[in-house]
Amino acid sequence: MEIGLEESDAFEASDSFTTKKKEKMWFKKLTDFVEQNPNQVRENLELDGAYLIPKSMEKV
Numbered sequence: 568m569e570i571g572l573e574e575s576d577a578f579e580a581s582d583s584f585t586t587k588k589k590e591k592m593w594f595k596k597l598t599d600f601v602e603q604n605p606n607q608v609r610e611n612l613e614l615d616g617a618y619l620i621p622k623s624m625e626k627v
Contacts, residue, residue, distance in 0.1 A: 599623050
């Protein structure tokens with residue numbers, strides 16, 4: 568049995584990779600670190616009411 572890929576399949580895979588990269592970029596821009604796992608997020612963010620605050624930001 569032969570499995571072949573269509574050109575559109577390659578585009579979808581590439582598009583998916585680009586989408587994941589963009590998702591990480593907005594998170595880094597917002598929080599000042601790249602999300603790698605839930606524990607890392609908990610260690611680097613704190614909840615202030617309805618807001619997520621990066622712990623790297625100084626409080627005024």
